[in-house]
Amino acid sequence: MSDEELVKQAIDGDERAFMALVRRYETAIFRLAMALLGHREDAEDATQDTFVLAFRRLQTLRDASSFPLWLRKLAIRVCLRYRRRRTAEREFIEPLSGERESEILFRADLDPESEVEKSELRELVRRIVSELPEPFQVVIVLYHMDGLSYEEIAKVLGISIGTVRSRLARARAMLRTKLASLLKQWENSPFSELAAEAKPRTGDV
């Protein structure tokens, strides 16, 4: 059964149809929540809250075919709420020192050839992404993890395609700066091209 049919049945009060949608999108929403929150328990709570919210607001969904994007929109809202709450709690308990990021970036024992290290590098990139300001983090996750197009991201976030483009460009510029220090150490790694960014620019042609 298609999403649209399930959504229509769910709007008519069919809980089983809605649970079919839950099974279909649970993993995607959970992954999105994990990418934004970085904490399994919070991500599961946020996923649950997202679906409960979706169930309550299903009547407001005008176009059944836009359910996946609409669900992501709700998920992002829920996740950012969780994130702000957690940030406030963390700042209250242990103020950020700013050392954590540099500690990771300047680890000298990274071996780019090792699969373990590659995996660590991916995790490191994800962590750096998670430390971007919210709007930039969200566009990176939606584009690189969810594989949404610029147009779909614009729909999810309720912004123009031009804004999506500029946010992505700015997010990547931030990432280049943050990754530069790390990549500098990996001149001969598979990511060595990126290390060139760490070098001072000689000016445009």
Place this chain on the structure above:
Amino acid sequence: MMRCERVLKMLDAYVDGALSERDARSIASHLQYCPNCRQKWKEAQNLKQLLDDAFSDFNLRPSLLLEARIEREICAKQLVLHRQVNARRSAVIFAVAALTLIWLIIAYLHRPELPSTSSRKQTIETLPEVALEMREVKPTLSPHQQGEKAKRETESSNPHFKQLAGKQIFASAKLHPKSMTEKKVRLAKSVSKQFKRNKLQETEQTAEMSEELPRISPTTEAQTLLVRVERILSLNPANPIPVTIVYRVLNTPVGREGAIAIPYDGIIQPISVAEIPVNFSLQP
């Protein structure tokens, strides 16, 4: 030809394949001869690759219990929703019942002293028809017969009229504007205002009016009368029935005004001018 600055600004979108065909072609041609921008393009490609890789093995799955948790929450919400809907429905039913009861109480307290509500309503609804009239007089009955008939009907159905007709005493016509259409309300209001203005002198005025009522000569020819209702009077302020209508005939040089009591025998029929006897007078 595109400048480097513009190319660099669009480079990420170019790498993502999100540019228009025209912009993409311009950038591609620029990259062919600009090594510096070409280098930036490669870097942008690498960064994109790095980010894609970073999330490629992000194949996390939620715990198996999550679905059950969601289902439980949704069932609970559904239950709450049902309860809220039921509570809302009960509240609406209760409110409607309460309002109906209040309305019934008010209606009972303000009930007119009529044999039945339906006949009263019909009377009020038919009254304004008199105010609109421009109808032919069909002298099927002689004016004298008509007058006699009306008088007979009035007297037979209205003890107050029987008692008071000879004395020519009229009281206010308390109509009920809420049960009337706009036109009817206007008529009722004008009557009410007029009555209030003259309340203290009512008896005297009415008597004068009755005295001044000229007799309209009987006619055998059909004639069109343009009648305007001047006053609507009743014998009993608490009971608008029977109603006496004081009218003015506008387009006849002979008679100018008159009055008629609407006969009442349970159900009052619509009154037309044709039923207003041209020589009818309340004077005994």
